[in-house]
Amino acid sequence: MFNQVSIGDNVGNGSVIPSMATPVAASGQTLTNASKDTNTTATVVAGETYVFTAQEVGGFFFSITGTIATAANIEWACPLYQSIIIKIPEAVTTLNYGTDTNSAVGYLRKINIT
Numbered sequence: 001m002f003n004q005v006s007i008g009d010n011v012g013n014g015s016v017i018p019s020m021a022t023p024v025a026a027s028g029q030t031l032t033n034a035s036k037d038t039n040t041t042a043t044v045v046a047g048e049t050y051v052f053t054a055q056e057v058g059g060f061f062f063s064i065t066g067t068i069a070t071a072a073n074i075e076w077a078c079p080l081y082q083s084i085i086i087k088i089p090e091a092v093t094t095l096n097y098g099t100d101t102n103s104a105v106g107y108l109r110k111i112n113i114t
Contacts, residue, residue, distance in 0.1 A: 021051045021085070027110035031060065033099040039067040042095045042108060044088045052076075052108045053083040058101030062086060068098035078106070085111075 033040050036058070044050065054060050059079045066073040073096070078084045086108075088095070095108075 021109075021111040023051070024110040024112060029108045031097060031106045031108055033060075033097070033104055034102060036099050036101050036104075037068075039069055039096055039098055042097060044093060044095045044108075045110065046088060046093050047090045048088050048110050049113050050086045050088065050108050051083055051111050052078055052086055052106055054078045054080050054104065054106045056080075056103075056105040058099050058104040060104060060106050061098050061100070063096040064089065064092045064094075067096050080104075 029042055031040070031042055031052075052060065052062070057080070059077065061068045061074045062076040062078070063073040064075060068074055076084055076086055086095070
């Protein structure tokens with residue numbers, strides 16, 4: 001098993017540094033969007049934690065509360081060439097996403113939180 005570096009916020013929530021997260025084998029999904037600002041969905045596991053990396057062309061926006069067409073629904077944003085942690089709440093199995101450019105590509109992986 002890999003060594004994993006953990007961090008915490010000011011209220012005691014633990015997390016990991018995205019670039020040092022330990023992925024769950026065979027859990028990766030490629031997220032793409034042919035047209036910017038188009039809402040697309042990915043299926044996720046309720047209660048799990050994911051790391052997302054925006055790899056090609058542009059950034060991504062994510063929502064668990066509704067479509068990304070409404071700015072108030074956007075809970076996470078990931079700029080190009082960066083990685084972010086996304087914690088999926090219990091009872092949520094759909095992750096809405098959109099991109100800021102056409103043909104953006106990113107990778108979503110479930111991670112182990114130890």
